[in-house]
Amino acid sequence: MARMSWREACQLDSSLVSLERFFTVPPDYAKTLTGGLTNRCWKIVLSNGDAFVWRPTTAITQAFSISRFQEYQILSTIQHSGLSPKPIFINEKGLLVEWLDGHSLSETLTFEQLIEALVEVHNLPTTRLPVAPFGFTARVDHYWMQLKPELKTEQYQAIYRDWRNAPSLADVGSTLCHFDLAGYNMVDGQQGVKVIDWEYATIGDPRLDLTLSIDVAGINEMEAIQRYCQLRNIEGIDDWFEGIRAWRPRANMMAMLWYLLAYQLWGDDTYIQQAEHLKQQFCT
Known part of the structure; x- marks a missing residue:
């Protein structure tokens, strides 16, 4: 994972800019997440240590018929199951979910x-x-x-x-x-x-x-x-x-x-x- 400042991350992926109104204080840093094939996601970390995953909507997700809004609806419905990450925020640029610690x-x-x-x-x-x-x-x-x-x-x-x-x-x-x-x-x-x-x-x-x-x-x-x-x-x-x-x-x-x-x-x-x-x- 490549770690960079929030400003650098926003320059690299413009969809992150859509989160600036959600965060009252700009995040401390962001990391690109490896491993995903369809998704090129980000780990976003605040100064207090809280962490999130940003799952952007891109031409790639559209090509594979993936809807972040549908993903958000599913996660919202099952969020109390204890089986999935909680959805935090959704807009036309992507989906923000909680970061799950573990291996x-x-x-x-x-x-x-x-x-x-x-x-x-x-x-x-x-x-x-x-x-x-x-x-x-x-x-x-x-x-x-x-x-x-x-x-x-x-x-x-x-x-x-x-x-x-x-x-x-x-x-x-x-x-x-x-x-x-x-x-x-x-x-x-x-x-x-x-x-x-x-x-x-x-x-x-x-x-x-x-x-x-x-x-x-x-x-x-x-x-x-x-x-x-x-x-x-x-x-x-x-x-x-x-x-x-x-x-x-x-x-x-x-x-x-x-x-x-x-x-x-x-x-x-x-x-x-x-x-x-x-x-x-x-x-x-």
Whole structure:
């Protein structure tokens, strides 16, 4: 993280200027936060030691169909759950949330911590959440339509075309889904494990959320589903096995398009390599 004065930070990122009326006294300093792919966030520290995270609205967030206002609504609704950072302030330039002290679980996340976190998220009440349900086809179409013609090769197009529709599955109900729940978005502090970076969160099929987390963590699918269903007292486990296996190719296609779009936006070869790796999984 690069530390700099508040004035220097405002010169580097003009969205920070929109916070000057919120802070009665200018912050002591700001740091750029590393680790986020979609978001280029800031840690803001006041002279009294209070700290916040600034999550700006940018062309990048818009490209990935991320709404800071929706993120704010979700965090506001679940702020008393003890699972997420509290939202502090929202404007058209971005979202300010509390800074959570603790250490990232990106390298030390256990199987049990991941499954328990997924269960906690999926058990949160959704009746008061003013957000639209996740539309899988609309999301992947949004990614695809933004890609330049040179990235829309025949192989990529065939994979996108074959898997762009959501699967027809037994209904297991909709829940709040994080859609990026992994160790890098979990913090272990004095008050236990908390989940950060809710920018992709919305209401959706929990089996898709589970699929994404299982694949990122590289854990055993059968053990994860069994433990998850046990913790949620779910008896119809077959619907979960079938659902996750139906969602997996679609989740991989969505991730493939995400990496293609990320490559187009940032030009980092790492992203195109990830997209190619996912493409090869379909080809083989």
